[in-house]
Amino acid sequence: MTKAEIQFVRSLADKRTRDEERLFIAEGKKLIDEIEQSKLTIRRIYTTRPDFTGSNVEVVDKKTMERISQLKTATDSLAIVEQPRHKFDIKALKGKLTLALDGVQNPGNLGTIIRLADWFGIENIICSTECADLFNPKVVQATMGAILRVAVHYTQSLSTILHDASKSGLAIYGTLLDGENIYSEELLTEGIIVMGNEGRGLSDECRNELTHKLFIPPYPADAPTSESLNVAMATGIILAEFRRPR
Numbered sequence: 001m002t003k004a005e006i007q008f009v010r011s012l013a014d015k016r017t018r019d020e021e022r023l024f025i026a027e028g029k030k031l032i033d034e035i036e037q038s039k040l041t042i043r044r045i046y047t048t049r050p051d052f053t054g055s056n057v058e059v060v061d062k063k064t065m066e067r068i069s070q071l072k073t074a075t076d077s078l079a080i081v082e083q084p085r086h087k088f089d090i091k092a093l094k095g096k097l098t099l100a101l102d103g104v105q106n107p108g109n110l111g112t113i114i115r116l117a118d119w120f121g122i123e124n125i126i127c128s129t130e131c132a133d134l135f136n137p138k139v140v141q142a143t144m145g146a147i148l149r150v151a152v153h154y155t156q157s158l159s160t161i162l163h164d165a166s167k168s169g170l171a172i173y174g175t176l177l178d179g180e181n182i183y184s185e186e187l188l189t190e191g192i193i194v195m196g197n198e199g200r201g202l203s204d205e206c207r208n209e210l211t212h213k214l215f216i217p218p219y220p221a222d223a224p225t226s227e228s229l230n231v232a233m234a235t236g237i238i239l240a241e242f243r244r245p246r
Helices: 003-011 015-021 027-037 062-069 107-118 137-143 158-167 229-241
Strands: 023-027 042-047 058-060 077-082 097-102 123-129 151-153 172-181 191-197 214-215
Touching: 003 062, 003 097, 003 172, 003 191, 023 027, 027 042, 027 077, 027 191, 042 062, 097 107, 097 158, 107 123, 107 229, 123 158, 151 158, 158 172, 158 191, 172 229, 191 229
Parallel strands: 042 058, 097 123, 097 191, 123 151, 172 191, 172 214
Antiparallel strands: 023 077, 042 077
16 A cells, blocks of 8 residues: 555545545445445455455555554454435425434434434435534444435525425424423324534524424423433434334
């Protein structure tokens, strides 16, 4: 592996370079195996495993792998992958549940939410531009392969999309402290569920587009408790409730 190759792989840690090259890094043989079975294109694989073969595979030593890895602890394999391109059509959201993320900035939270979406059959996630980058290495790893099955779209104006979706007849759900108890509400099988930023919650623009306000109550209701739930944890609770047979 040449110095130029090492420098190029390391440069993909920067979002601007990833966007310009339309590439991202995936690490770990299990994830790379999944990518090989998907529709995504792998440009190059670097590995310390002699049993990992192919025309685009290069075996490197452990020291080199540690130099190019974007994780705290290097895995035994790293792939350079072409970023997927997903077309967004608001009409395609009819009859489905969709997630919208309003400024979810923690890469681990975003990756976990994508993994939850995959588990609960959510095909599309719409993100505001304030959200963490989908191809941040921490996000990619946290998805545990769900990045291959869930289409993630970024938009300059999430509130506009929510407004248009509401006009088309879709319910827009969001969690607020003054919302209705999620366990007693009638939840539809289609609509958009909006999750807010880790610190400030939903922006005023998105909050104004909600047609249904929900609240996840603590238990027991009058007991001292944490101020709030982690956004990924809350997403899991909400999706489980929406998917509960009725």
